[in-house]
Amino acid sequence: xxxxxxxxxYGFRKYELSRLRLKHRLDLIHExxxxxxxxxxxxxxxxxxxxxxxxxxxxxxxxxxxxxxxFDFIPMGADHLAVCLADVSGKGLxxxxxxxxxxxxxxxxxxxxxxxxECVRRSNDQxxxxxxxxxxx
Numbered sequence: 001x002x003x004x005x006x007x008x009x010y011g012f013r014k015y016e017l018s019r020l021r022l023k024h025r026l027d028l029i030h031e032x033x034x035x036x037x038x039x040x041x042x043x044x045x046x047x048x049x050x051x052x053x054x055x056x057x058x059x060x061x062x063x064x065x066x067x068x069x070x071f072d073f074i075p076m077g078a079d080h081l082a083v084c085l086a087d088v089s090g091k092g093l094x095x096x097x098x099x100x101x102x103x104x105x106x107x108x109x110x111x112x113x114x115x116x117x118e119c120v121r122r123s124n125d126q127x128x129x130x131x132x133x134x135x136x137x
Contacts, residue, residue, distance in 0.1 A: 037065045043103050049073045068095025077112035088137045102137050
């Protein structure tokens with residue numbers, strides 16, 4: 001009888017340790033997703049540009065904590081503004097990672113002396129080279 005009680009207590013303790021480890025892992029994942037959401041928010045424009053004769057604004061609200069929606073206002077010299085809108089395929093963390101890659105790529109290819117067409121072409125070429133088939137923006 002004592003052996004059975006000891007076995008049950010041992011099994012319960014083992015279960016409880018497994019449950020606590022799993023909870024700890026889930027807490028870490030939740031914190032990483034929260035930080036990813038914060039980082040993604042920081043990649044978005046902090047304010048809307050002032051352009052005479054236009055009211056410009058942007059907002060992104062992901063379905064989950066992070067997502068693949070992307071918009072940007074990129075100054076292109078003193079009197080030009082590039083407006084970038086994109087929707088990355090999928091949802092959640094994979095889309096958020098591709099969105100961050102897209103934002104960095106577009107910004108690295110945006111220059112006052114480069115046409116919008118050339119910027120999009122270069123950005124597309126880079127994304128195609130660095131993204132698995134079936135993932136797109």
